[in-house]
Amino acid sequence: MSLLQVRDLHTHFISRNLDNEIRVAKALNGVSFEVSRGEVLGLVGETGAGKSLTAYSVMDLLKPPAKVVGGTVEFDGRNLRDLEAEDMNKLRGSEIAMVVQNPRSSLDPLTRVGEQLIRVHTAHTDTSESAARARAIEKLGAVGIPAPEQRMRAWPHELSGGMAQRVLIAMALMNEPKLIIADEPTTGLDVTVQAQILDLLRELVVTHNVAAMVITHDLGIVAHYCNRMAVMFAGRIVETGDVETVFDNPSHPYTRTLIASTPERLKEGKQKVLGGGAPPNLYNLPPGCHYVERCRFADESCNKPLSLDQVGDGHFAMCTRLDAVREGWPS
Numbered sequence: 001m002s003l004l005q006v007r008d009l010h011t012h013f014i015s016r017n018l019d020n021e022i023r024v025a026k027a028l029n030g031v032s033f034e035v036s037r038g039e040v041l042g043l044v045g046e047t048g049a050g051k052s053l054t055a056y057s058v059m060d061l062l063k064p065p066a067k068v069v070g071g072t073v074e075f076d077g078r079n080l081r082d083l084e085a086e087d088m089n090k091l092r093g094s095e096i097a098m099v100v101q102n103p104r105s106s107l108d109p110l111t112r113v114g115e116q117l118i119r120v121h122t123a124h125t126d127t128s129e130s131a132a133r134a135r136a137i138e139k140l141g142a143v144g145i146p147a148p149e150q151r152m153r154a155w156p157h158e159l160s161g162g163m164a165q166r167v168l169i170a171m172a173l174m175n176e177p178k179l180i181i182a183d184e185p186t187t188g189l190d191v192t193v194q195a196q197i198l199d200l201l202r203e204l205v206v207t208h209n210v211a212a213m214v215i216t217h218d219l220g221i222v223a224h225y226c227n228r229m230a231v232m233f234a235g236r237i238v239e240t241g242d243v244e245t246v247f248d249n250p251s252h253p254y255t256r257t258l259i260a261s262t263p264e265r266l267k268e269g270k271q272k273v274l275g276g277g278a279p280p281n282l283y284n285l286p287p288g289c290h291y292v293e294r295c296r297f298a299d300e301s302c303n304k305p306l307s308l309d310q311v312g313d314g315h316f317a318m319c320t321r322l323d324a325v326r327e328g329w330p331s
């Protein structure tokens with residue numbers, strides 16, 4: 001049984017134009033995925049695909065004009081969409097923790113690191129200050145910060161980007177979360193630090209038995225650090241499965257294009273597949289497949305409503321012309 005099950009999630013931006021007519025940007029259009037304890041799910045797709053919006057919709061952190069208008073978010077047996085704001089608030093930061101890009105901007109520049117870690121814990125529990133302090137030191141150690149006791153006194157500006165991200169991960173662990181959502185956690189960090197942070201996340205998923213969702217535009221990160229993946233395009237998951245399965249046997253043309261364009265594949269002498277293009281207009285999406293404008297396999301059958309269909313063991317894709325794609329794809 002998965003810890004988090006998201007089913008058919010729809011999120012819209014609802015506004016009015018100058019003529020006072022309602023305008024709806026359909027940013028999430030039936031997002032479905034799940035993630036279990038001990039597993040890292042990679043949510044991957046180009047900028048604007050709706051990855052962050054998915055995280056914010058799950059966490060109930062949207063601000064108007066964004067609004068979840070349909071679907072279910074089941075977490076540990078509860079439908080989060082039914083929870084009162086107060087209960088949802090308790091759940092965030094305790095059972096579900098979020099790690100974001102630009103860790104320094106998430107830390108309070110005027111408060112020492114240790115104090116921030118302690119506050120995260122005492123705000124959610126009845127723990128004493130001294131117990132919270134001991135826990136903060138333990139968590140700083142768990143994320144590989146040397147001399148954690150001294151580091152408790154550090155100011156955020158004294159930390160490197162990599163160290164700041166470790167502190168944020170320690171903060172995420174303070175309340176023993178069941179799920180960690182990391183949104184582009186290593187964007188902006190140099191490659192070596194990026195690898196250390198992602199190795200750490202993967203290790204913590206096992207040692208702390210949590211579920212993790214890593215949001216990234218970088219397929220290399222998914223290949224190296226995730227167990228399962230969900231490929232997002234224009235507010236939908238278009239393919240999902242075990243990382244190895246999807247990389248060995250990508251089905252959707254968008255996934256195929258992404259994989260064919262990775263440096264590893266190009267190094268193998270594979271032909272570069274052009275797959276770029278403008279993202280679809282969220283105010284006026286096509287009735288069927290959202291990829292239709294970019295897809296060279298498109299025909300009239302692609303204008304019908306689609307579903308995420310099983311194509312293999314735990315492997316699903318949203319495309320009506322998989323046979324034509326398989327036959328016509330350049331080898």
Ligand SMILES: Nc1ncnc2c1ncn2[C@@H]1O[C@H](COP(=O)(O)OP(=O)(O)O)[C@@H](O)[C@H]1O
Nearest residue numbers: 013025027046047048049050051052053054065
């Ligand atoms: N106020 C808004 N009105 C309409 N669309 C918006 C608004 N804010 C964001 N969007 C759209 O929501 C989509 C999802 O964005 P986001 O989740 O941040 O993408 P990602 O994290 O995958 O890069 C984007 O295509 C963006 O253009």
Ligand code: SF4
Nearest residue numbers: 289292295302319320
């Ligand atoms: S073949 Fe049709 S359904 Fe499949 S990805 Fe292309 S446009 Fe979409």
Ligand SMILES: [Mg+2]
Nearest residue numbers: 051052053183
């Ligand atoms: Mg984003």
